[in-house]
Amino acid sequence: MVDTLLEGIRVLDLSQYLPGPYAGQMLADLGADVVKVEPPAGDPMRRLGGVDSDGLAPGYKLVNAGKTVVLLDLKGEEDRAAFEVMVEHADVLVESFRPGTLDKLGFPYSRLEAINPGMIHVALSGWGQGGPYRLRAGHDLNYMALGGGLVASGADGTPVMSYPPVADHSAAIQAVAAVSAALFRRSRTGRGAYLDISLMETVLGWQSWPLTMARRGHPPRPGEDMLTGGAAYNRIYRTADGRFVSLGSIEQKFWATFCTTIGKPELIGRHSDPIPQTGLIAEVAAIFAAETLGHWESLFAGVDCCLETVAELADVPDHPHIAARGQVKVTGGPEPMVETFLGLRVDGALPRERPPLVHGDAESVLSRWRG
DSSP states (O other): OOOOOOTTTTTOOOOOOHHHHHHHHHHHHHEEEEEEEOOOOOGGGTTTOOOOOOOHHHHHHHHHHHSEEEEOTTSSHHHHHHHHHHHHHHSEEEEETTHHHHTTTTTHHHHHHHHHHTOOOEEESOOOOSSTTTTOOOOOHHHHTTTSSSTTTOOSSOOOOOOHHHHHHHHHHHHHHHHHHHHHHHHHOOOOOEEEEEEEHHTTOOOOHHHHHTTTTTTOOOOSSSTTTTTTTEEEEEOOOOOOEEEOOHHHHHHHHHHHHHHHHGGGGGSSSSSSSHHHHHHHHHHHHTTTTHHHHHHTTOSSSSSSEOOOOOGGGSSSSHHHTTTTTEOOSSSSSEEEEEOOTTTTTTOOOOOOEEEEHHHHHHHHHOO
């Protein structure tokens, strides 16, 4: 079962907004007991984007479901003492403060390590714990911009913002992978770890290929390369009713099937046209623009050539494949919620249903962890 992989692991989640809380939620989905420690005013994400009738923002509830939320004032003596006991019993601590913030609160890594030398400390930050940008403000868009994640996006020469935030989510996934590896090392050595994870560097870590191409004088450009919209066989096309389809017929065999299906076998040999395939793109675009999405979905039903509809978000949960896999849960009522679960099956089991977030207190958590 997915939710037993980290059974018995206790996590303190001090993070706010999205990256850290999402990492904490993934750890909870894998079976860890996650306690989210927030300041007395709460995580600012509680109010981000508007609130429901319970006073909490939907995004906050979604990314913190499965956790116990505790309010602690780490500047107050009593709450600091309770936090120290939590650290003593924790296996993992996740935080997303700017570098040096925990030091100012009286909890530098050296002190946390002294309290619990076996604890895994995850320090998530925008730019990393060192370097000239370490204290610089930033958000997902900025990390994507400097880390190489935007320059080749967009087909008209203007970089396109990614959504949902890529750096936020990818850094969270990297954090969970690093935590899992650190826990494995601890099982053999007893040693904890300090994990410095930068959101920008997570994006940067994907850039070996494009950086190499740029160093050789051929940087990928929007609309000019195979993976940036310069190939007719790997592109997004608009249909007559304003919808879109994605065509990913990169392999010759898929392109041949595509051309045969649309009744244009004469285009098969043009798969190898020089990129950017401007003329061929225009021809294919005109073909798609002549019919509605429904026409193309019907024509390509059962055809194996890497063509899929660009789904509207409202349609995603009810897609036959997605519904069959059980990764999405929709609740009704006047304030419906849609939860997505880990894309993971262990021994064939479906993901568990995630419990809602629970508001607790330090005493109840310590009672549970001590027991």
